[in-house]
Amino acid sequence: MDAITFARTIRERRESIGYWVTLDAPPATERIARVGYDFVCLDEQHGMMGYSGILNGMMAIDAGRTAVGLVRVGENSERLIERALDAGAVGVIVPMVNTAADAVHAVAATRYAPLGVRSYGPARSALRIGPRPAEANEATVVIAMIETLEALENIESICAVDGLDGVYVGPSDLSIALGGAYPYDPSINEVYEQALATVADTARRHGVAAGMHAPDGATAALRIDRGYTFVCIANDLAHLEVAAATHLHAARIGVRDAEAVSR
Numbered sequence: 001m002d003a004i005t006f007a008r009t010i011r012e013r014r015e016s017i018g019y020w021v022t023l024d025a026p027p028a029t030e031r032i033a034r035v036g037y038d039f040v041c042l043d044e045q046h047g048m049m050g051y052s053g054i055l056n057g058m059m060a061i062d063a064g065r066t067a068v069g070l071v072r073v074g075e076n077s078e079r080l081i082e083r084a085l086d087a088g089a090v091g092v093i094v095p096m097v098n099t100a101a102d103a104v105h106a107v108a109a110t111r112y113a114p115l116g117v118r119s120y121g122p123a124r125s126a127l128r129i130g131p132r133p134a135e136a137n138e139a140t141v142v143i144a145m146i147e148t149l150e151a152l153e154n155i156e157s158i159c160a161v162d163g164l165d166g167v168y169v170g171p172s173d174l175s176i177a178l179g180g181a182y183p184y185d186p187s188i189n190e191v192y193e194q195a196l197a198t199v200a201d202t203a204r205r206h207g208v209a210a211g212m213h214a215p216d217g218a219t220a221a222l223r224i225d226r227g228y229t230f231v232c233i234a235n236d237l238a239h240l241e242v243a244a245a246t247h248l249h250a251a252r253i254g255v256r257d258a259e260a261v262s263r
Contacts, residue, residue: 024053030060031246058088094198100157147173159206166209
């Protein structure tokens with residue numbers, strides 16, 4: 001998938017499934033990018049990587065030539081958005097977008113003049129996106145995170161912002177904001193599901209993509225079934241721990257079974 005195909009997929013609200021990367025481990029990211037996901041998102045906000053990690057991660061994703069790379073930037077900052085795009089990201093997921101003004105700021109940071117304020121210096125991104133400004137503007141995706149009560153209250157005006165391609169629910173922060181004691185707290189499940197439905201329905205009415213993070217593939221499928229058009233699954237650190245624990249458990253069970261047979 002190339003940048004413009006991905007942009008059209010998002011804007012046309014077609015299904016897209018991605019994977020979340022938190023580790024600065026380009027060889028692992030390269031393997032993940034070849035599995036078959038439509039996109040791989042590098043997490044600058046909470047992930048364990050700086051700019052060099054983003055740059056190397058983008059090269060690893062591009063090496064597979066099947067997925068495209070996104071970055072969840074650290075904050076709604078022109079500088080961070082510009083750096084992520086110059087490194088080769090086809091788009092950005094911008095955290096803590098609480099108002100339409102926040103969304104306008106994020107969109108402007110991804111667009112060259114006269115549509116925005118992005119400074120021209122695409123470095124390696126010009127190898128795959130653009131390099132003409134109009135081409136880059138058309139191929140670059142900007143997605144606003146919805147993760148606070150303020151964002152929920154302003155979801156109509158956020159989704160109406162010109163140039164915004166999609167909204168993306170951050171389930172951990174949103175569930176805590178709704179009164180959960182911890183992410184995915186079942187005691188607030190009803191109000192949580194209602195909030196998710198509001199986001200999905202509002203995005204649909206405004207013709208923008210509705211995205212969400214999911215802890216596993218089964219949850220991702222559920223969210224797509226309930227109106228979300230793109231999802232991103234889990235993260236590499238969590239899956240590394242689960243895989244290691246699973247094999248350890250199997251080995252210990254096997255040893256105990258072998259000891260029982262020998263007795």
